[in-house]
Amino acid sequence: MLTINSIKNGIVIDHIKAGFGMKIYKYLELDKADYSVALIMNAESKKLGKKDIIKIENNLEMDFAVLGFIDPNITINIIKDETIYKKIKLKLPSRIENIIKCRNPRCVTSIEKNVPHIFNLVDEKTGEYRCEYCDQIYKNKNVSL
Known part of the structure; x- marks a missing residue:
């Protein structure tokens, strides 16, 4: 079984359509990151069947319009002290x-x-x-x- 620990402070990009996680990973240039990043692909989801998740142990500036354009069903969770501080539901930008x-x-x-x-x-x-x-x-x- 795969185990990915929770993050203390950072961002979790959740409810990514299966297969789109790598697209977001590349867009955010997470391959150049010097902090912990977890890309989970094809995770089981009751809502979507399968989904991708990205966990980032850091706070990043992100363009939510671009992420919403890539996948409007994404949820961004801002994590502080291992709890969800803020939840942002994306949609298609106007x-x-x-x-x-x-x-x-x-x-x-x-x-x-x-x-x-x-x-x-x-x-x-x-x-x-x-x-x-x-x-x-x-x-x-x-x-x-």
């Missing part, structure tokens, strides 16, 4: 900037340099975003609401 790139070759973001790629959420159920400049649709296939 607006994202420079997370995805517009693929429309006629979009101003493809022609001009230094123009931010801005997308606005159009449909939360399908995870559909629309480019602010050219109305190109991007469907977030990671959404599992």
Whole structure:
């Protein structure tokens, strides 16, 4: 049986869709961490069937919009003195900037340099975003609401 000890102070990223833990691990650059990090993949979950969990024995600055875009079902638990100090439930962000790139070759973001790629959420159920400049649709296939 696998045993992962509790952390004293840090962050637990829970309810990650199975298989997405490594994506978040890489995004947060946890492979370069000099503190304890546990990536648990395919853990049993009553709610999800299987899930990934990341435990970080440190406090990090995180962009919740990016994490919510990767997986809107994530829960962030802030741990202080081995107890949950704060719980944050993520969701799809209503607006994202420079997370995805517009693929429309006629979009101003493809022609001009230094123009931010801005997308606005159009449909939360399908995870559909629309480019602010050219109305190109991007469907977030990671959404599992």
